[in-house]
Amino acid sequence: MASWLPEILFETNGQAPAPSKDFYQVLVTQQEVILRWWKISLRSEFRDARPGEFRESHQDFLDDSSLQAQVAIVFGRNILKYMINLCRGNFDFLERLPKSLLLHIIAHLDLEDIARLSQTSHTFEKMCNSEQLWEKVVESLCDTITPAMRELAKDRGWKQIFFTNKLQLQLQLRRRRQNRGDSNEDLPKLPL
Template identity: 65%
Template sequence: MAAWLPDTLFEIVGQGPAPSKDYYQLVVTRSQLIFRWWKISLRSEYRSAKPGETKETHEDFLENSHLQVQIALIFGTRILDYVFNLCEGKVDFLERLTDKLLLKIIFYLDLEDIARLSQVSHRFAKLCRSDMLWELIVQSTFDTITPEMRSLAKDLGWRQMFFTNKLQLQRQLRKKKQKQGRQEEQF
């Protein structure tokens, strides 16, 4: 499984907590953790400070509580937990899939399963509500999709269009045609 992983598993950059202006980078590769910092200050004692770098194996990082505290202060505990898991070899392969591929997988789920999946994380909630997914679902549900239906979906959204019953859809399409007819008469 590790052969499927890229060399860089995770990378994040950020600024230290206020009032610090220092800049930090954290890179987790397959074999090591790299922590870099740049001092940014107007004070004369820090002007000549050179950038710093610490490289540690995953095992050494898991025992280095000082570095763990620094990462938690700069990037937050969520990032620290994620990096800790990576260093322990707990890689979330599902998280590494592209949105496009995940949408193709989600498309095959039942509606109840899509609703449950949307509660798993912010990423899955966004994917489960995306117009791309619901356009695929609507296209597989309806025999044909007219240009008027596409136009209505652009206004309403594909998800709303899917959950609107056919009678309401026909009414909305009729209203849209009437509105377009009136606009064309005005010009």
């Protein structure tokens, strides 16, 4: 399983809480935790301050409460908790799958399962609400997707199209055609 993991397991960066303007980066690799910082100040005593870097093995990071406290101050308790889990070997393999594969898998779930999955993490929330997912869902349930329907999806979104009543959707498509002067185009065959 470890061969599935990239060298850098996690990376984030951010500014320290006000009033500090210092910038921090933290990386968790397969072997160590790396904390980098850049001192940002107009004060003359910090003008020559160079960027810094601190490296610790996973076990040393787990034992270093002062470094953990610094990470929590800059990045928050959730990031610290996630880093601790990575250092303990608790990897989230599902989120590491390619996005296209995850979208394909999610598109086959029931609506209730998609809703539950969207509540598990920020990554899955984005994926479960993405236009790519809802386009796949609509395509799998509709007999045909017309160009007019694709244009309507650009304006309204695939998720909105999915949850629109069949009659309302046909009415919206008919109005759209009338506004454009198209009259020959067939209405899409939507599932009941």
